[in-house]
Amino acid sequence: MVNITKEQILAIGAVLKDDNRPLKERFRALFTLRNIGGPIAIHCISDCFRDTSALLKHELAYCLGQMQDEEAIAALVKVLQDTNQEPMVRHEAGEALGAIGKQEVVSILETFAKDPVVEVSETCQLALERIKWLCSANQEQLSQNPYASVDPAPPASVSNVAELQATLLNDKETLFNRYRAMFALRNMHTKESVLALSTGLKSGSALFRHEIAFVLGQLQDEVSVPFLIESLEDCDENEMVRHECAEALGSIASDDCFSVLTKYLHDNKRVVKESCEIALDMCEYENSPEFQYANTLQAMS
Numbered sequence: 001m002v003n004i005t006k007e008q009i010l011a012i013g014a015v016l017k018d019d020n021r022p023l024k025e026r027f028r029a030l031f032t033l034r035n036i037g038g039p040i041a042i043h044c045i046s047d048c049f050r051d052t053s054a055l056l057k058h059e060l061a062y063c064l065g066q067m068q069d070e071e072a073i074a075a076l077v078k079v080l081q082d083t084n085q086e087p088m089v090r091h092e093a094g095e096a097l098g099a100i101g102k103q104e105v106v107s108i109l110e111t112f113a114k115d116p117v118v119e120v121s122e123t124c125q126l127a128l129e130r131i132k133w134l135c136s137a138n139q140e141q142l143s144q145n146p147y148a149s150v151d152p153a154p155p156a157s158v159s160n161v162a163e164l165q166a167t168l169l170n171d172k173e174t175l176f177n178r179y180r181a182m183f184a185l186r187n188m189h190t191k192e193s194v195l196a197l198s199t200g201l202k203s204g205s206a207l208f209r210h211e212i213a214f215v216l217g218q219l220q221d222e223v224s225v226p227f228l229i230e231s232l233e234d235c236d237e238n239e240m241v242r243h244e245c246a247e248a249l250g251s252i253a254s255d256d257c258f259s260v261l262t263k264y265l266h267d268n269k270r271v272v273k274e275s276c277e278i279a280l281d282m283c284e285y286e287n288s289p290e291f292q293y294a295n296t297l298q299a300m301s
Contacts, residue, residue, distance in 0.1 A: 006040055009033070013044025019051060023274055024281040026056060034063040039071050046075035054086040055243065055274045061089060065096025066150050073100060077108055080120070088240045088271070091119040091207065098127025099150040101134050119240065122175055122207045126152045129176040143187040147218045152211070153179035155187050165196040169203045178208065186215040191223055198227035201245075206238035213241060217248030225252060229260050232272075242267075243275040250279025253286035 015021060015029040033041040045060050061079060064072040079085055079093035094112060097105045106128065113124040130153055140157045153176055158164055167173055167181040182200065185193040197219075200212040213231065216224040231237055232245040246264065249257040261280050267273045 004036060009036060009038075009040045009044065012036075013041070013047070016044060017048050017051075019053075023053065023056065023277055027059065027278055027281075030056075030059060030063055034067055037067055037069065042067065042069060042071045042075075046072065049075070049079055049085070049089075053270075053274060054089055055271045055278070057085070057089040058092045061092035061096045065092070065099035068100050068150060070100065070102060073097065073102065073105060076100075077105065080108065080112055080124075087117045087119045088243075090115075090117065091123045091240075094120060094123040094127055095152055098123075098130045098152060101131050103131065103135070106131060118205060119207045122205060123152075126176055126179065129153065129174075143184060145183070145187060146189075147186075149218065151179075151183050153183060155184040156180040158184060159188075161185065161188065161190070161192050161196055164193075165199065168196065168200050171204065175205075175208065178204065179211065182211065182215060186219060189219055189221070191221075194219055194221045194223045198224045201227050201231050201241075206241055209238070209241045210244045213244035213248050217244070217251040220252050222252060222254055225249065225254060225256055228252075229256070232260060232264060239269045239271050242269070243271045246272060246275035246279045247282070250276075250282035251286065253283040258283050 012029050012032050016026050016033065018026070030045065033045055042064065045064055048060055049057055051057055061076060064076055076093045076096050080090050080097065082090070094109065097109060109124045109128050113121055113128060115121040115124065133154060142157060143155050145151065145155070156164060156167070156177070164181040164185050168178055168185065170178065182197065185197050194216070197212060197216060201209055203209070209231070213228060216228060228245045228248050232242050232249065234242070246261060249261055258280070261276045261283065264272060265276045265280070267276065
């Protein structure tokens with residue numbers, strides 16, 4: 001990690017906050033702040049929740065959760081409580097609180113586990129289950145997460161794809177257990193497990209389907225491309241799911257991905273349009289020999 005001054009962090013924060021800049025530049029600033037960490041970076045990120053872009057605010061909350069710093073809890077609670085924020089933003093704030101995983105947020109999560117917005121209530125229920133699992137004296141042998149992400153649930157200890165797929169698609173199973181099956185299938189990363197995951201894009205709630213798209217983006221396996229394209233092209237699908245499919249396609253960055261993302265660059269749903277813009281930027285960097293997407297901090301050294 002390069003040495004970076006307070007003034008440099010604030011300058012990056014100013015880029016993040018500047019709504020006259022292209023969204024892709026603001027996203028790169030956000031990822032740089034996430035990598036830097038610390039109270040100044042957290043303040044810069046938290047200060048942008050008044051933006052008009054639901055996509056950006058959703059990503060702010062995600063990054064704060066991935067940083068797992070208690071300094072972010074107050075800002076995330078405020079976002080979760082704000083019913084004027086878009087559901088996808090409040091959902092991500094709830095998930096971020098679960099990712100930080102501190103007992104002090106249990107009461108607030110219990111309150112919003114009954115929220116009338118289903119994406120918010122389901123997320124808070126998952127966050128409570130994750131904290132409960134973290135606090136339990138479990139001795140499970142879990143598969144390793146190769147993506148270094150803080151997930152909403154631990155992977156299941158099962159290693160049979162058919163059994164995991166059955167749990168994944170079982171609407172009578174708890175959402176937490178279905179998520180556990182999802183992450184176990186992701187960690188396997190075989191053609192069979194990716195196909196099993198892809199069937200989940202037609203199952204469960206919008207929250208569940210959006211998480212399926214997210215893990216398919218992590219896997220970056222072209223086997224999932226037709227499934228992701230089908231969901232992105234379904235204009236009746238929840239915009240939160242379509243947005244995540246767009247970003248997953250940007251991660252995979254094949255020619256087919258580029259073509260469909262270009263097609264929906266002017267979608268009438270702002271969050272989908274902006275996701276395609278970011279995804280195309282991801283495509284460009286995935287196919288660049290220079291450096292990986294959002295690795296801007298390295299470029300500063």
